[in-house]
Amino acid sequence: MSAFTLKHRRDGGDTPRLESWGANSEYGTLRDVLLGPVDHYHWLETSSISKKSLRLGYRFDAAVARTQHAEMVDAYREAGVKVHMLPTDPNLKYQVFARDSSVMTPFGPIVTQMAQWWRRGEYAPVIQFYKDKDIPIYDMISAGSFEGGDFMMLQPGVILCGYTGERSQEPAVQQMKGWLEAEGWEVKLYGMDPFFVHMDALCVMLAERLAAVCVDAVEPELVDWLKAKGIEIVDIPFKDAMELGCNVVALGEGRVLLPSTSLTLKEKCLALGLKVYDPDISMIAKGGGGVHCMCQPLRRDLV
Numbered sequence: 276m277s278a279f280t281l282k283h284r285r286d287g288g289d290t291p292r293l294e295s296w297g298a299n300s301e302y303g304t305l306r307d308v309l310l311g312p313v314d315h316y317h318w319l320e321t322s323s324i325s326k327k328s329l330r331l332g333y334r335f336d337a338a339v340a341r342t343q344h345a346e347m348v349d350a351y352r353e354a355g356v357k358v359h360m361l362p363t364d365p366n367l368k369y370q371v372f373a374r375d376s377s378v379m380t381p382f383g384p385i386v387t388q389m390a391q392w393w394r395r396g397e398y399a400p401v402i403q404f405y406k407d408k409d410i411p412i413y414d415m416i417s418a419g420s421f422e423g424g425d426f427m428m429l430q431p432g433v434i435l436c437g438y439t440g441e442r443s444q445e446p447a448v449q450q451m452k453g454w455l456e457a458e459g460w461e462v463k464l465y466g467m468d469p470f471f472v473h474m475d476a477l478c479v480m481l482a483e484r485l486a487a488v489c490v491d492a493v494e495p496e497l498v499d500w501l502k503a504k505g506i507e508i509v510d511i512p513f514k515d516a517m518e519l520g521c522n523v524v525a526l527g528e529g530r531v532l533l534p535s536t537s538l539t540l541k542e543k544c545l546a547l548g549l550k551v552y553d554p555d556i557s558m559i560a561k562g563g564g565g566v567h568c569m570c571q572p573l574r575r576d577l578v
Contacts, residue, residue, distance in 0.1 A: 281402075283383045283411035288457035290382040296410050296574050297381040299431040301480035303575035304527030305356050309404065310569060311373035312363040313344040313559070319368060321391060322472045322563035324519070339558040344371070346554040347532075347566060354526050354552060359408075359573060362400040369394050372564045373571045374475070375422040376401040381577070382458065383413035385451060390420035390442045410573075414454060421447035424473030424568055429480060431578060433504060434462045437474030465497055475567045476516060480525050481509060482549065483578065487523060487540055489516035509547070515539050522565030526552070527576065532566050 284290050296307070318325050318335050328335075351358050361373055370376075376397040377384040384405060389395045398415075405412055425443040427435040434455060438448045445464070452462040471477055471492065478488045478501075486506050490498055491513045501508060511521045520540055523533040531544050535555040544551050556566060 278411065279406050279409045280411045282414050284414040284454060286457075288459065290413070290458060292381045293383055293411065296379075296408075297383065298379050298428065298572050298575035298577075299381045300483075300575065300578045301428045301572075302482050302485075302525040302527055303578045305354075305524070305572055305575050307357045307359060307572070307574040308351055309359045309361065309373050309377075309571040309573050310348065310351075311361045311371040313341055313371045314363050315365045315368055316340055316371045316559070316562070317368055318562040319393060321369065321394075323470055324517070324561065325563040328561040333561055335562075336558055343554065343556045343558050347556055347569070350532060350552040350554045354530060354532070356526065359404070361404055364396065364400050367394070367397055367400070369562075369564075370397055370400065371559065372424075372568045373401075374424050374564075374568045375473075377405075377571055378423040378426040379572050380413055380428075380455070383411045384571075385413050385454075386415040387421045387423055388416045388419065388447065389422060390444075416447050416450060418450040419444035419447035421451060422473060423571065424475045424564075426451075427474055427478060427480070429486070429501075429504065429506065430483070432460050434460060435465060435474065435478065436462060437465045437467045437471075437477075439467045439469040439472070441469040442472055463500065465493075472563070473568070475522055475565075476519065477521060479521055479523050479567055481523065481531055481544065481547075482525055482527075482529060485509065485547070487511050487521045489513055489521055492516055509540070509543050511540055519560050519565035519568075522567040524566050524570055534560060534565055536560070 425437040
């Protein structure tokens with residue numbers, strides 16, 4: 276029986292998998308998800324998207340953001356997913372984006388390290404959550420900043436991890452890479468332009484061997500690598516990707532959660548026979564994050 280610890284990872288690998296929690300893909304049936312509270316959210320200059328919203332004078336409406344967050348929660352529950360919520364801290368305005376403060380593995384969550392000073396404190400409530408749930412932490416990043424939006428578990432044993440040097444930094448992703456390679460996993464690192472912030476703005480799994488990718492915004496080498504892994508690509512236009520049209524969540528069993536504004540991807544998913552849940556999160560998204568940014572899978576069926 277696993278019990279909470281700050282370091283479940285065994286040096287050199289062979290770390291035991293968790294019995295009741297964890298995931299080994301981005302598309303196994305999602306059973307439990309960790310979300311962040313929207314209570315104290317408002318837009319900050321965190322990315323090209325939020326800077327544009329502020330520059331153009333868009334008005335943030337906290338009541339609308341709360342209503343949209345509730346709509347997203349209802350979509351998860353309608354899909355049979357148990358929703359867990361991080362403890363609220365009024366000092367953490369971007370806590371709603373629960374993807375970034377930790378990433379789940381079969382061996383337990385990795386607690387990350389945020390780059391921007393107004394998000395660094397997010398480690399505290401995420402550690403408290405795992406302690407309260409008695410979920411052992413695999414390990415905690417210490418070599419630099421590393422944010423969960425860059426961590427893509429493409430299939431069992433294969434991880435794609437982006438880094439820009441501004442949000443996720445190479446020493447930190449190399450630290451994570453060393454840990455998981457010791458467990459026998461393959462970890463591909465992909466250097467990105469800081470404009471895109473995180474990997475999940477450009478590449479997200481929709482189902483087994485099926486990924487949404489903005490082909491125009493990534494290097495051909497990455498596209499070739501994905502195809503070599505047997506992954507079929509659903510190409511997303513650059514304009515859509517810049518509006519978080521690629522930032523979606525695979526729910527498993529042929530189901531996808533995406534924002535109502537992702538019209539191109541919704542059409543392509545329906546054509547592929549996928550069931551779509553599409554809550555309106557536009558007020559939240561204008562601050563720089565989509566549905567994938569807001570979720571941290573805690574338990575998926577192993578595939």
